[in-house]
Amino acid sequence: MKKLMLGNEAVARGAYEAGASVAAAYPGTPSTEITENMAKYDDIYSEWSPNEKVALEVAVGASIAGARAICSMKQVGLNVAADPLFTASYTGVNGGLVIMVADDPGMHSSQNEQDSRFYARASKVPMLEPSDSQECKDFVKEAFKLSEEYDCPVLVRLTTRIAHSQSIVEMGEREAYDLKEYSKDPNKYVMMPAMAKKRHVEVEKRMGALKEYSSSTPLNRIEWGSKEVGVITSGIAYQYAREALGNVSYLKLGMVYPLPEKLIANFAKEVKRLYVIEELEPFIEDYVRKMGIKVVGKEQLPVIGELSAEIIRERLLNQFLETSIILNESVPARPPVMCPGCPHRGTFYVLKKLKLNVSGDIGCYTLGALAPIEAMDTCVCMGASIGMTHGMEKARGASFSRKTVAVLGDSTFIHSGITGLIDIVYNKGNSTVIILDNSITGMTGHQHNPATGYTIKGEPTKQVDLVKLANAVGVERVRVVDPFNLKELEEAVSEEINAAEPSVIIARRPCALLKHVKYEGPLRINAEKCRKCKRCMSIGCPSIVDRGECIEINETLCVGCRLCTNVCSFDAIEKAGGNDEES
Amino acid sequence: MKNLNIMLVGVGGQGTLLASRVLGAVAMKESYDVKVSEVHGMSQRGGSVVTYVKFGDKVYSPLIEKGEADIIIAFEKLEALRWFDYLKEGGKMLVNEQKINPMPVITGKAKYPERILEKLKSVFKNTVSIDALSIAKQCGNIKTVNMVLIGLMAKSTDIEKSIWMDTIRDTVPQKLVDVNLRAFEAGYCAG
The missing domain is CATH 3.30.70.20 (Alpha-Beta Plaits)
Known part of the structure; x- marks a missing residue:
């Protein structure tokens, strides 16, 4: 049967067909729908973990226990999960382990434009990169096999246009997968120096074998056309190149690490002019150059933002679009805004009114930095608001602290704000932290988290009590306020910033887009x-x-x-x- | 056949995503190769959004480039103006007459352009505009603006009406099927 599927949905289908039985993730655009779709399969245990590091640890544990496991995240999530990644590379796997990472060229919904391919090289883990939804499904299945065959985790990289484009997928049956036997093997799974030294040797052997494999696997294929021009490309860039350059020759890479040296050399020999077309960094290009092959790449193509067929035509072919239709009209921008009814609006109104310095964080509320609210001073990464406000206090002293608050969402607080709060208490800070508790993970499209009391499948579960949690780490001044009660919120904030000890204010009101939230109408x-x-x-x-x-x-x-x-x-x-x- | 390129442009929250999924599903039923490129995440929060639907014998890039769109369905007037140069010469522009002020206009930093429809019609004679919001209201749910516009578009294709209606039945939640079909019908008749 054929179905039109998002790349993310096809990834989930691939894991299902491969017999995977454990899936863990923290939501992050553009990767979120992978695990949302995973949760629709009854045969797969799926969870929203508190953050990407935990998610990967869950998947590593499941793999060592003998299951096929998958873990998904956006590009910056891989930074959080990098710690287990680098050592899971050494332990290798028992059941297959696949790590999905979705990059966001063009930063549609991200704070940076990092190219996660470098993680494959740095952690010595192979990486596949599909070009459409069918390949998303096929490559994930292949990744599970590779993982077991070469005893390593396998990264599969998506970009926004692959993750969030639908194309046709031929569906298959679920493979019957029996758990691999579990046995104690400290030499493989306990990474103390003595064991890790031996494992590093295995890692190098494996990467050598994978390099050979890369030149022979059908994941990397040559599509011969005119030999005047040859293009080495992968992922979405392959589709743009096809669209722009038509019938030239392509070396389409499905495995972007390790790169297929022999195949590249053979391909380069046959074509007159060689291009490397890739989004973001010259990852493939640098490798080709190092092989001593003459190539045209980033001197003409941008390292910033997304590629497109138009950019390729303009930069490589010098073909510019001619249009006779011109309307001289200035079109006002339409930036995203907090929704009507958004509970964060009340909080930011008060923070702006009090003219506070606001150390911000990642979520819908980051929109509080934009006009007309313009009440947020910083936004770096998940959970950073708390550590940064503490740093500001330590740099500028108590008077500055009395004009400063940290602001972050409930899910972001659980993700990595907790440790920052402990830091404030432990190191005698006085900062005020406002947790915007809207009862959901909002920006990524309404996922449950440990503070909502429901699992990914909507089952009721224990709910983290944010008040007790803050008390337990040593914050004695904790209060809960409705952010639409502006007077009470203003009083609370004024009092807490002046208190000579750490405070937590929980601004609690559910997201207006939640189904159970009913306002009276216009x-x-x-x-x-x-x-x-x-x-x-x-x-x-x-x-x-x-x-x-x-x-x-x-x-x-x-x-x-x-x-x-x-x-x-x-x-x-x-x-x-x-x-x-x-x- | 040569690929048909359709863009749906609007404001986050207007239902462009669901409309594009209906289009994609219809094209698939007609046995074409299909790609639908969507927008998720931050810009969904009231920002300018664009979705691309491409179908034909073989589709490579999921994106539509400037001057390549056969049809643009604009869910809001200003968005029609923002994306008009993606339409090819002789292409069709379907515009919902609804006006949603963007924040820079609300705060007085920018002006909402005047006489947008007139200007579009002066350069694209295939510009059709309807008040999809009022039609959706009459049908019983203002959220069905997307189906009104799909109806309007469906009228201009060779694809049988029943295929569109079956697809809508399969795509929208069960309890909203009737109102969505009413909206589709109203858009279809308005074309």
Whole structure:
């Protein structure tokens, strides 16, 4: 049977067909749907782990216990999981172990544009890279086999356009996979210096064998066309190159580490002019150059952002699009915004009003850095808000600390904010941490986490009690506030930043997009009462619009959260389509 | 056949993703090679979003480049203007007359361009505009703007109406099938 599938869905299908039985991940765009789809298979144990490091450790454990296991993350997640990765490379596997990493060239939803192929080389782990959904499925199955055959984890790299493009996939049956026998083997699985030294030798042997394999596997294939031009490429860049250059010759690499030296040499000999077309860093190109082969690559193609057929045509063929259709019109940008009804809006209104320095973090609330709120000063990586605010305090002292807060979401706090909080307590800091608890992992599209009380499959489970947790690590000043109660929140923040000890404020209100959150429906502005003071506009809600002659609420956007009524001094905002009973 | 390239452009939250999935599924039923490129993550939060649907004998790149789109379905007027240069000469522009102010306009840093439809029509004679929001409201759910626009588009293809309707039945949640089909029908008749 054939089905149109996202690359991510096809990865899950591949793991299912390969007989995998354990899947772990922390959500992160563009990798999230892999594990969401994994959870739909009853035969696979799936989980959202607190962070990528734990997720990979779960998968490594499952593999050593004899199961086929898969772990998925976005590019920056691999930084978090790098610690187990480098040593799992030494231990090798028992059941097959596949690590999915989704890079985000063009930074559609990321804080950097790192090229994860370097991790394959650095950790001495092979890496495959599919070019469409069918290959996503096929390569994952192949990766499980390779993992067992060469006794190593296997990385499979996606990029946004592979992960989030749908193409047709031929589905197969699930392989019956019996758990491999488990036996104690400290020489293989206990990585103390004496054992690790021996394992490193095995790692080098394996990489040598994989290099040979790379030149013979059908994962790497030559598609002969005109030999005037030869293109070495992989992943989505292969599709762009095909689109732009048509019938030339291609060496399409499905295995990007180790690279197939013999195959590259043979291919290069046959073609007159050789291009390497790859997104981001010159990973393949540098290797080809090191082999002493003349090649055209990044001197003409960008290392920044995504490639496209258009860029390839312009840079390599000097072909520019000619168009006669021109509209001289300046089109205003449309940056993403916090949704109408977003609970974070209340918190940022207060932080802006108090003119605080805000050490921010990763999530929907990072949008608090953009106009008109502009209340966030920093955003580096998951959980960084807390450590950074502590660092700011230690650098600039108590007076600075009294004007500074850390802000992060519930899921981000669990991911890696907890350790920062412990640091503040342990090292006698006074910082104030605001946990924006919206009862869900929001930006990645509503995944459960340890603070929501539900598993990935929606089953009820123990819920981390954030108040008790903060108490337990030594924070005595902990309070829970509704971020739409602006007065109470403002008082809480003012008091806690002035306290000479660490504080945690939990700003708790569920995400407005959650199904169980029901607001009363659109509001409107009573033109007779409105004095056009525009205070309602200061909350930065996209449904409140200045029409010049009046302020108006866009009824198709407004959900009726009533945050704006809390800032209006003239009682001018009421329920649309009837009398406002509450006012 | 030569590939057909369709772009769906709009504002995050307007339902472009579901619409593109309907398109993709219809194309697959017609036995074409299909690629649908979606947007997830941050820009879904009220930002400018674009989805590409390509089908034909063989599709390589999932993206549509400038001057390559046969059809652009714009869920919002300003977004039609933002992406118009992706339309090929003689291409078709289907525009929802809805206006959603972006934040720079709300904060007064930029102006929402005037007479957008007029301008588009002056360069693309195949520009069709409808008030899909009002039609969706009349059908009983303002979230069905996407199906109104799919209906409008379906009318201009050779693909049988029943295939579209079957696909919508398979794609939307069970309890919303009726209202979505009503919206599709209304869009189809508006074309």
